[in-house]
Amino acid sequence: MERWQIVTAVVSGYLLVTLCIGLIAGRHTSHSVTGYVAADRRFGVLPMYFIVGGTIFSAFAFLGGPGWAYSRGTAVLYILSYGVIGIAPWFFMGPKAARLGRRYDLVTQAQLVTARFPSRLLSALMAVIAVAAFIPYVMVQMSGAGIVFNAVTQGHAPFWLGAAVAYGVVILYVLVGGAAAVGWTNVFEGAVMMIVAWGLGLYLPYALYGGIGPMFEQIEAVRPELLALPGLREDGSPWSWGAYSSAILSSAIGFAIWPHLFMKAFTARSDAVLRRTVVLFPTFQLFLIPLILVGFAGVLFASTPERADVILPHMVLETGLPAIVVGIFCAGALAASMSTGDALLHGAASIAIEDGIHPFVTLSGRQRRLLMQLLVLLVGAVAFFLAVVKQASLVWLLLSAYGLIDQLAPPVYAALYWRRATTRGVLAGLVAGSATTVFFFINPQLRPFEIHEGILGLVVNIAVLIGMSLMTPAQEPAKSGAFVDSRSSGEVMHA
Amino acid sequence: MSETPISAHRRLRREQRLTIAFFALYTLAVIFPGVVPFRGPRPFILGFPLALVWASAWIVLSFFVLLRLDRAYHAASRAPGQET
Numbered sequence: 001m002e003r004w005q006i007v008t009a010v011v012s013g014y015l016l017v018t019l020c021i022g023l024i025a026g027r028h029t030s031h032s033v034t035g036y037v038a039a040d041r042r043f044g045v046l047p048m049y050f051i052v053g054g055t056i057f058s059a060f061a062f063l064g065g066p067g068w069a070y071s072r073g074t075a076v077l078y079i080l081s082y083g084v085i086g087i088a089p090w091f092f093m094g095p096k097a098a099r100l101g102r103r104y105d106l107v108t109q110a111q112l113v114t115a116r117f118p119s120r121l122l123s124a125l126m127a128v129i130a131v132a133a134f135i136p137y138v139m140v141q142m143s144g145a146g147i148v149f150n151a152v153t154q155g156h157a158p159f160w161l162g163a164a165v166a167y168g169v170v171i172l173y174v175l176v177g178g179a180a181a182v183g184w185t186n187v188f189e190g191a192v193m194m195i196v197a198w199g200l201g202l203y204l205p206y207a208l209y210g211g212i213g214p215m216f217e218q219i220e221a222v223r224p225e226l227l228a229l230p231g232l233r234e235d236g237s238p239w240s241w242g243a244y245s246s247a248i249l250s251s252a253i254g255f256a257i258w259p260h261l262f263m264k265a266f267t268a269r270s271d272a273v274l275r276r277t278v279v280l281f282p283t284f285q286l287f288l289i290p291l292i293l294v295g296f297a298g299v300l301f302a303s304t305p306e307r308a309d310v311i312l313p314h315m316v317l318e319t320g321l322p323a324i325v326v327g328i329f330c331a332g333a334l335a336a337s338m339s340t341g342d343a344l345l346h347g348a349a350s351i352a353i354e355d356g357i358h359p360f361v362t363l364s365g366r367q368r369r370l371l372m373q374l375l376v377l378l379v380g381a382v383a384f385f386l387a388v389v390k391q392a393s394l395v396w397l398l399l400s401a402y403g404l405i406d407q408l409a410p411p412v413y414a415a416l417y418w419r420r421a422t423t424r425g426v427l428a429g430l431v432a433g434s435a436t437t438v439f440f441f442i443n444p445q446l447r448p449f450e451i452h453e454g455i456l457g458l459v460v461n462i463a464v465l466i467g468m469s470l471m472t473p474a475q476e477p478a479k480s481g482a483f484v485d486s487r488s489s490g491e492v493m494h495a
Numbered sequence: 496m497s498e499t500p501i502s503a504h505r506r507l508r509r510e511q512r513l514t515i516a517f518f519a520l521y522t523l524a525v526i527f528p529g530v531v532p533f534r535g536p537r538p539f540i541l542g543f544p545l546a547l548v549w550a551s552a553w554i555v556l557s558f559f560v561l562l563r564l565d566r567a568y569h570a571a572s573r574a575p576g577q578e579t
Contacts, residue, residue, distance in 0.1 A: 074535070080550045081525040084557045088518050091561065213542025220536055220544075227536035227544045230527075245526035252522070272569070279565045282558040289551060 002484035003323045004153045007455035010327025011149070011334065016193065018185050018338070019169050025184035026177020033365045036178035036372060037107040037350045038266040040041045048192035048268055048277040049182040054339030055261050057193065058137075059144025065288055065308035069295025073223075075231025075239050076292055082248045083285040086255025091278040093256065095271035096416055099486055109262045109412065110355035114482045116415040116475075117423035120359040125430060126408060127356035131379075134348040138379065139387040141341035142167055146387070148333040148365035151313040152326050160388045166334050167307070171380045175373050179267055182342045188366040189335035194287050196332025201290015204297040204315060212293065219299050226299060242449030250454040254405040257412060260347030309493075317465035345383075403437040403454030410461050414469075419480045425469030433461025503574035512568040513544045521553050557561075 001009075029035040029042075043051070061079070068076035088125060097112055104115050109125035142163040149162020157165075173181040209215035220227055230244035256262065268274045291312075298311040305314035316329045349372040359366060410429055414421035437457030440447050474480075523529040535546035543551075 074544075074546050077546055077550045080547075080554070083519060084554050085522050085525075088514075088557070088561070091514075091564065102579035211542060213539060216536070216539060216542060216544055224536070227546070229530060229534035229546050245530075248526050249522075272572075275565050275568060279558070279561040280557065282554045282561070285554050289547075292547070 004156050006323035007152050007327040007330060008157070010324055011152075011330050014331035014334065015165065015169050018188060018335075019173060020171025021188050022169075022177050022181035022185045026173065026181040029178065029180045031366075031369070032247055033354075033368050034105070034107060035180075037263070037346075037354070038101075039179035041102065041265045041267060042269050043183055043273065044269055045276045045280070047187055047324040048264070048273055048399035049109055049280050049284070050187040050339075051183050051264055051267070051278055051343070052087070052261065052281060053287075053441075054186035054190035054193070054335075054342040055264070056255075057284070057287065057336055058146075059141050059172070059333065059337035061288065062197070062291065062333050063144055063147070063309045063312060065291040066295030066298065067307075069292045070298040070311040071232070071236075071308035072234065072239070073226030073231040074229045075233075075244065076295065077229065078233070078244055078247045078251070080285070080288050080292065082252040082255065083288075084282050085248075086213055087254040087281045090256045090265070091275055093257045093412070093416060094265040094268070094274040094278065096486055097262070097265045098268055098271065098274060100483065101266040103486075107263065107266050108351050108354045109257075109259045109408070110351065112412075113411045113415045113426070114355075114359075117411070117421070117426050119423050119427060120490070122411070122423065122427050122430070123359045124354045125427070126259075126411070127351050129404050129408060129434065130206070130351045131348050131356070133258075133405050134260065134344045135383055135386070138341055138344045138348070138383040141337040141344070142358075142384055142387040144337040145334055145341075148313055148330055148337075149318065151310060152330045154317075163384060163387060166338055166410060167341065167380060167384060170338050170345065171376060172347050174403050175340050178372075179346065182346050183267065184257060185342065186339045189339035190284075192328075193332045193335040193339070194284075196329055196335075197287050197290045200312075200316070200329065201288075201293040201433065204294055204319070207278050208297055208301065215293075215297060215300075219296060223299060226296075240450045242451050246450070246455045248450040250402065250406055250452040250458075253409050253458065254402055254454065257409045258405055258409065259351055260343045261453065262412070263299050263350070264343075268310060281376055345380055348379045349373070365490050366439065375471070403441060403457055404434060406454035406458055407461055410465050414465060415483055417484060418469075419477075419484050420469055421465065421480075422469045422472045422475060424472045425465045428468040429461045429463075429465030432464040433457040435458040499565045503571045507567040507571040510564045514560055518557075521557065525550060525553060 034040055065076060065079060068079070099105060100112060100115065106112050107113060110123045113126065114123045144428055145166040146159040146163035149157045149166070150159045158403050173185060205212045205215045209218060216227065225232065227239070229410050230239045265274060268277070294312055294315065301315060303318055305311050312335070316326055322377055352375055353368050353372050357363070357371070407430055410433070411426045414426055425458070434457065437453045440453035440456050445451070447456065530549070533545055533549040536544035538545060540548045
């Protein structure tokens with residue numbers, strides 16, 4: 001058997017196991033909307049741990065993380081720095097959202113916000129922002145799958161075929177199994193991806209440099225600028241502190257607000273499960289360290305890849321690892337892509353129907369579930385078409401998505417924590433913040449200190465939210481109180 | 496020895512405040528200007544450049560801080576007398 005055939009066999013095995021897990025998991029949930037979108041609110045700590053970790057760590061982390069370390073040095077530490085800060089608010093916010101979800105029968109983020117601030121326009125606006133941010137994100141995941149497949153089969157599998165096979169499997173299990181399939185496949189995908197990352201991250205520095213210490217000493221001798229913060233820009237010039245710091249802040253704020261992740265709060269069995277998921281998250285975050293080490297190992301590597309973000313597959317192929325290991329690596333990279341892509345496809349379909357269509361058209365639960373399944377197919381097909389046909393604009397789209405997602409944070413926090421917030425205040429803030437973000441994204445040279453456009457949008461968003469809320473009549477105390485005063489077991493209410 | 500209900504709830508409130516303070520400090524320590532003294536690369540610690548160790552150490556520390564907070568929730572939810 002030729003090398004690429006062994007690789008393909010290992011990857012096919014991985015895809016088959018994933019598909020089986022997804023199909024079996026989906027059989028045990030109810031046929032209701034809550035079953036499809038929130039897995040009947042039954043997940044325990046194990047699936048939740050991998051859902052959160054697997055959903056967050058995407059093909060971008062797996063390929064982009066090493067790519068950044070390789071080409072931009074310590075600039076990559078911003079990715080390492082924001083994750084835990086970003087997930088920490090979920091310790092408080094997650095259980096609170098979940099409790100309100102059980103009380104008001106909510107399954108999406110916009111439903112939570114509009115339960116406090118009733119407005120169909122707000123619901124539709126949040127749905128548009130979410131879906132607009134998801135599509136480029138799914139495209140990046142599909143491209144990641146295609147790139148890896150193409151590289152490790154030495155060109156025998158074309159780019160489009162890799163993306164089609166991996167996402168054919170994802171669409172099948174998301175269609176059939178919904179959130180339950182997303183959850184249980186993420187357990188498997190997450191485990192594969194962690195094993196591969198730690199294995200390669202520890203192996204490559206030893207194999208190539210005789211250890212991690214010697215590796216960094218050699219890099220310091222040749223390229224010292226790579227090892228001091230805030231690292232470099234893409235063109236190799238020094239990055240600015242303003243850009244580095246605001247990248248951390250904007251990512252941390254948007255992190256737990258990403259609607260496909262946020263809505264997973266509604267899938268947990270209990271408050272304690274959600275809290276433990278947050279407690280354990282730092283152990284998942286550490287998995288970025290081996291990926292960063294791989295990127296640094298590439299700095300003094302004998303040959304250079306065509307693009308920085310293929311440094312990982314490039315080294316895997318060039319170091320003469322056994323074909324089975326290359327196959328397992330490929331499975332790990334696909335797992336990173338698929339465990340994020342599945343949540344995005346499922347989230348986009350659920351949100352479009354529940355928040356974009358359902359508030360305007362009366363539909364039965366059965367019709368909504370069916371429409372969601374159709375949309376999974378449609379979103380998957382659109383993203384696949386765009387990913388294969390138009391690859392150039394991806395990074396542009398993805399970056400703009402992050403700034404927009406930040407703008408969903410004030411509505412969510414206001415719904416849960418600020419009594420005096422009003423529907424008009426939240427709506428005006430969201431519109432003004434999103435417009436500001438888009439403006440500075442299109443005109444980056446106008447940003448003060450290179451601060452991320454999402455942070456600039458947030459400043460406007462929060463100011464308008466507060467100003468407009470104070471100018472409009474307060475909500476009835478019973479209504480705002482039901483959200484703000486909702487406490488979890490153990491928390492004592494102040495009299 | 497089990498805690499009294501009052502002390503369990505009081506401990507939870509204290510832990511909540513401590514956790515929020517910890518994450519505020521964490522944020523300031525990894526952005527400008529808090530991170531400047533640790534921008535590295537020297538000294539190397541166990542072979543790793545200082546900036547990488549600094550970012551990683553906060554992650555490890557967070558795990559223990561969150562664990563303490565979770566324990567406090569657990570103790571308080573077992574203590575009688577809470578209104579929910």
